Amino acid sequence: MNWPAGWLPWALLSASFAALTAVFAKIGIRGVDSDLATLVxxxxxLLVLTPFVWLTGKWSNPLALPGRTLLFLALSALATGASWVCYFRALQLGQASQVAPVDKLSVVLVAVFAFALLGERPSLQEWAGIGLVAAGVLLLALAR
Incomplete structure (x- = not known):
């Protein structure tokens, strides 16, 4: 099977799966504690990714990774977990069509954090797009 090359097809697939995540999660958390749902x-x-990594020949000893890599992967995992807990709680309390767009404020925050912490410098056109995303989030959040 030929996989798409470049970042854009993968990013579009990610967005599609993220959209399905919101819909499936909203259905799945009915009558279930959101923290338990996050654990499931x-x-x-974990059950799906472990054999995938093994069967594709990408397994190596994670403890052999440099300490800095492990630290930042652990911080990323903690941030992911916190994001999921908050996301599921928000989905349980709000509508998926409200929660998911506000969650995408992360696009704006990534740009701000990358500017401050990684030294990335978006162009004026890119900042305009980031501003439009922020405005869209505000319009969706305040619309109800």
């Missing part, structure tokens, strides 16, 4: 989701990911 995490367990499923």
């Amino acid at each position: 989701r995490t367990a499923v990911i």
Whole structure:
């Protein structure tokens, strides 16, 4: 099977799966504690990803990774977990069509954090796009 090359097809697939995540999660958390639902989701990911990495020949000893890499991967995992817990709680309390767009404020925050912490410098056109995303989030959040 030929996989798409470049970042854009993968980013579009990510967005599509993220959209399905919101819809499936909203259905799945009915009558279930959102924290328990997050745990189940995490367990499923672990059960699916472990054999995937093994069968594709990408397994190596994670403890052999440099300490800095492990630290930042652990911080990323903690941030992901916190994001999922908050996301599921928001989905349980609000409509998916409200929660998911506000969650995408992360696009704006990534740009700000990358500017401050990684030294990335978006162009004026890119900042305009980031501003439009922020405005869109505000319009969706305040619309109800």
